[in-house]
Amino acid sequence: MKLKRGEPFITIEIVGNFADFNDFYDKNRGEIYDAIIEIYNEFLISKSKTLRLLVSAEIYSEETIGITNWNTMFSFYKKDSDILINDVLPYFEEIENYEKCVEIINLYELLTKKKKLSII
Numbered sequence: 001m002k003l004k005r006g007e008p009f010i011t012i013e014i015v016g017n018f019a020d021f022n023d024f025y026d027k028n029r030g031e032i033y034d035a036i037i038e039i040y041n042e043f044l045i046s047k048s049k050t051l052r053l054l055v056s057a058e059i060y061s062e063e064t065i066g067i068t069n070w071n072t073m074f075s076f077y078k079k080d081s082d083i084l085i086n087d088v089l090p091y092f093e094e095i096e097n098y099e100k101c102v103e104i105i106n107l108y109e110l111l112t113k114k115k116k117l118s119i120i
């Protein structure tokens with residue numbers, strides 16, 4: 001897949017009612033982390049060294065009494081796969097999705113050629 005410079009590989013569109021940013025993040029973290037895993041899986045088969053994730057949200061918040069549009073582009077780099085172990089894996093451990101944990105560990109090992117990681 002050939003992307004234009006700066007174009008997102010994945011776009012997530014979220015619309016909903018959230019008390020604040022933390023509420024938004026807590027309720028959508030799984031979907032965002034699944035997209036990050038998909039990006040790093042793409043690194044295994046593509047020549048890309050950078051892939052982008054666009055999170056586009058329309059958030060209604062009682063705190064701000066209105067609608068906020070929030071669009072942020074995140075760039076991920078093939079060489080920086082530690083995010084899988086340091087940030088993404090702990091979330092799936094926390095929710096006890098061990099199948100996803102094994103997938104993340106295997107992906108990390110393939111990307112880094114490191115072996116013998118285990119679920120903590």
